[in-house]
Amino acid sequence: DRRKKNEQLLLEIAAQDAKADPWRKLNDLLGSADGAKFRMIAQRTTLDVLLTHANHQLSHLASRYSLERISESLNLIIVDRDMGDERRSVHSLSGGESFLVSLALALGLASLTSNQLRIESLFIDEGFGSLDPDTLTTAMTALMQLESQGRKVGVISHVTEMTDAI
Numbered sequence: 001d002r003r004k005k006n007e008q009l010l011l012e013i014a015a016q017d018a019k020a021d022p023w024r025k026l027n028d029l030l031g032s033a034d035g036a037k038f039r040m041i042a043q044r045t046t047l048d049v050l051l052t053h054a055n056h057q058l059s060h061l062a063s064r065y066s067l068e069r070i071s072e073s074l075n076l077i078i079v080d081r082d083m084g085d086e087r088r089s090v091h092s093l094s095g096g097e098s099f100l101v102s103l104a105l106a107l108g109l110a111s112l113t114s115n116q117l118r119i120e121s122l123f124i125d126e127g128f129g130s131l132d133p134d135t136l137t138t139a140m141t142a143l144m145q146l147e148s149q150g151r152k153v154g155v156i157s158h159v160t161e162m163t164d165a166i
Contacts, residue, residue, distance in 0.1 A: 051108070054107070055104070056108070058104035064080060065081070066078070068087070077089060078101070096131045099139065100135065103139065103142065
């Protein structure tokens with residue numbers, strides 16, 4: 001009699017275990033006591049969308065480069081098209097290149113906003129002093145394009161060429 005009850009209980013346990021299996025898999029993918037796994041997935045997805053917008057902007061500012069997210073992290077690398085799509089650290093960029101990438105990220109972030117919210121103002125504090133003349137011209141062209149789109153751009157700079165161009 002006990003063996004029959006044990007067999008019946010084992011069948012019930014197996015049935016319950018089968019019902020719990022999808023939840024176990026979901027927990028493995030997303031679950032953690034503090035929500036860190038799900039938060040990381042959401043952050044990586046949002047960063048991927050941001051990079052799509054930033055790379056669109058970067059194609060106008062410095063078409064040589066594009067940004068990618070390192071798999072399973074929130075770290076970025078730069079892809080250098082002029083060097084055979086070499087992937088390298090963003091820390092290897094010069095001051096002017098870093099400025100353009102940062103500007104592309106800022107513009108991408110402005111594009112990331114929802115339909116109900118539109119960021120129409122961009123404020124840039126310095127950074128122009130580190131730019132060579134060609135990069136300064138590229139940055140000024142990008143800022144003028146923003147202005148032509150109806151966005152306001154505030155710039156803080158001591159660079160004479162900037163003042164003259166503005």
